[in-house]
Amino acid sequence: xxxxxxxxxxxxxxxxxxxxxxxxxxxxxxxxxxxxxxxxxxxxxxxxxxxxxxxxxxxxxxxxxxxxxxxxxxxxxxxxxxxxxxxxxxxxxxxxxxxxxxxxxxxxxxxxxxxxxxxxxxxxxxxxxxxxxxxxxxxxxxxxxxxxxxxxxxxxxxxxxxxxxxxxxxxxxxxxxxxxxxxxxxxxxxxxxxxxxxxxxxxxxxxxxxxxxxxxxxxxxxxxxxxxxxxxxxxxxxxxxxxxxxxxxxxxxxxxxxxxxxxxxxxxx
Amino acid sequence: xxxxxxxxxxxxxxxxxxxxxxxxxxxxxxxxxxxxxxxxxxxxxxxxxxxxxxxxxxxxxxxxxxxxxxxxxxxxxxxxxxxxxxxxxxxxxxxxxxxxxxxxxxxxxxxxxxxxxxxxxxxxxxxxxxxxxxxxxxxxxxxxxxxxxxxxxxxxxxxxxxxxxxxxxxxxxxxxxxxxxxxxxxxxxxxxxxxxxxxxxxxxxxxxxxxxxxxxxxxxxxxxxxxxxxxxxxxxxxxxxxxxxxxxxxxxxxxxx
Numbered sequence: 202x203x204x205x206x207x208x209x210x211x212x213x214x215x216x217x218x219x220x221x222x223x224x225x226x227x228x229x230x231x232x233x234x235x236x237x238x239x240x241x242x243x244x245x246x247x248x249x250x251x252x253x254x255x256x257x258x259x260x261x262x263x264x265x266x267x268x269x270x271x272x273x274x275x276x277x278x279x280x281x282x283x284x285x286x287x288x289x290x291x292x293x294x295x296x297x298x299x300x301x302x303x304x305x306x307x308x309x310x311x312x313x314x315x316x317x318x319x320x321x322x323x324x325x326x327x328x329x330x331x332x333x334x335x336x337x338x339x340x341x342x343x344x345x346x347x348x349x350x351x352x353x354x355x356x357x358x359x360x361x362x363x364x365x366x367x368x369x370x371x372x373x374x375x376x377x378x379x380x381x382x383x384x385x386x387x388x389x390x391x392x393x394x395x396x397x398x399x400x401x402x403x404x405x406x407x408x409x410x411x412x413x414x415x416x417x418x419x420x421x422x423x424x425x426x427x428x429x430x431x432x433x434x435x436x437x438x439x440x441x442x443x444x445x446x447x448x449x450x451x452x453x454x455x456x457x458x459x460x461x462x463x464x465x466x467x468x469x470x
Numbered sequence: 471x472x473x474x475x476x477x478x479x480x481x482x483x484x485x486x487x488x489x490x491x492x493x494x495x496x497x498x499x500x501x502x503x504x505x506x507x508x509x510x511x512x513x514x515x516x517x518x519x520x521x522x523x524x525x526x527x528x529x530x531x532x533x534x535x536x537x538x539x540x541x542x543x544x545x546x547x548x549x550x551x552x553x554x555x556x557x558x559x560x561x562x563x564x565x566x567x568x569x570x571x572x573x574x575x576x577x578x579x580x581x582x583x584x585x586x587x588x589x590x591x592x593x594x595x596x597x598x599x600x601x602x603x604x605x606x607x608x609x610x611x612x613x614x615x616x617x618x619x620x621x622x623x624x625x626x627x628x629x630x631x632x633x634x635x636x637x638x639x640x641x642x643x644x645x646x647x648x649x650x651x652x653x654x655x656x657x658x659x660x661x662x663x664x665x666x667x668x669x670x671x672x673x674x675x676x677x678x679x680x681x682x683x684x685x686x687x688x689x690x691x692x693x694x695x696x697x698x699x700x701x702x703x704x705x706x707x708x709x710x711x712x713x714x715x716x717x718x719x720x721x722x723x724x725x726x727x
């Protein structure tokens with residue numbers, strides 16, 4: 202791939218201090234995410250995937266190795282990297298529209314009133330929230346909260362989108378609709394995306410590349426190129442190629458889950 | 471239209487019902503003879519005495535008591551909000567201060583009265599100090615429990631959107647703290663009214679506590695009832711007022727008002 206490297210992990214390891222010393226979570230991980238690439242990171246739960254996202258988001262530093270963003274070290278969180286958290290973090294004291302406008306009212310990305318209004322309207326329309334501009338978040342369904350989190354992140358025009366299990370709490374139908382919406386929005390405004398997920402189906406359907414991680418301490422098991430062209434539609438799910446790739450990724454992930462289960466049982470005996 | 475009217479009447483009836491039941495129970499006790507009727511004045515006797523006192527000392531008593539509660543709670547909350555906030559937000563400070571707060575909170579204000587008299591005399595200031603003490607510790611606990619339960623996710627989200635420290639404080643932490651401030655204020659007001667009679671034990675001439683104390687020494691049971699009922703109703707109305715205020719300011723919260 203000739204595209205520019207945007208995110209670069211080089212020999213990254215992370216250890217957390219514990220009562221009895223330290224626990225290694227990430228072990229010597231190196232990979233690159235290129236411009237406008239959609240990369241999914243998949244692996245057993247609790248393996249350290251979220252830790253890797255938190256480093257890129259700027260919430261923590263690796264214990265050793267480096268993570269560079271456009272060739273520069275990461276100084277902390279910033280509006281260039283939109284983050285979608287597992288629990289969304291919708292501000293409950295603001296209406297739907299005020300949530301979207303939150304970032305636009307900050308000094309880091311302040312815009313004029315007219316432009317703010319335009320951006321809010323645009324994303325409310327795109328995310329199907331136009332009828333709920335004045336609604337309180339507690340009235341929204343899970344899927345709507347998810348769309349609101351995406352709209353809020355998009356409003357400040359991030360170049361990166363970092364998503365941690367964003368669809369985990371949704372039912373199967375909503376989840377599938379959200380995946381299609383995400384692809385649609387990305388087709389309109391390309392971003393460099395890093396998605397943390399458990400779902401093989403989701404990773405294969407959405408990504409350019411899938412990074413399969415091992416059980417903890419997590420290493421890269423395999424990096425898989427996904428050859429399907431965008432725009433992708435639901436019909437892709439039913440093709441034989443999709444099925445084969447999904448089966449391959451599932452095998453890898455299941456082996457790592459089994460490995461993790463073995464580790465747990467030896468640790469407990 | 472008719473349905474609206476009907477539901478309003480039904481609501482009013484539901485609100486009134488427990489009060490009427492209470493009144494009925496009161497009459498029942500008086501007339502049953504289980505207790506010597508001379509020891510239980512009837513509600514209407516109390517009402518007559520209330521009307522009579524309203525033409526006399528009662529308005530001033532109410533004013534004095536309300537003023538004391540108001541000043542005591544105001545001072546208590548003005549200090550409790552920042553202290554509770556700091557304790558709730560900074561976990562490591564809480565570890566050290568928490569036992570101290572709980573030590574003082576456990577002391578009943580009445581037990582402190584002799585000391586307060588020694589250090590502050592018997593004037594207005596002494597009563598305010600007692601009410602301040604009571605409302606501060608009630609408020610500080612509510613405030614820091616509330617603040618410490620604020621999920622850090624909101625701060626993290628704000629940071630990823632580009633918020634700086636000052637913006638996070640103004641736009642995230644303050645809005646999340648307001649409901650806890652209002653709850654702290656409500657709890658402090660309740661505690662302060664409960665402590666009022668104790669504070670007015672300190673040689674007060676006016677005030678509902680003083681009214682009750684004086685009536686007690688002359689065995690004027692009906693006046694005691696008037697005093698008690700007044701305290702209850704004033705506290706109730708203040709709480710209703712605060713809740714209405716709360717609904718205005720924190721309408722985003724899920725709360726059955």
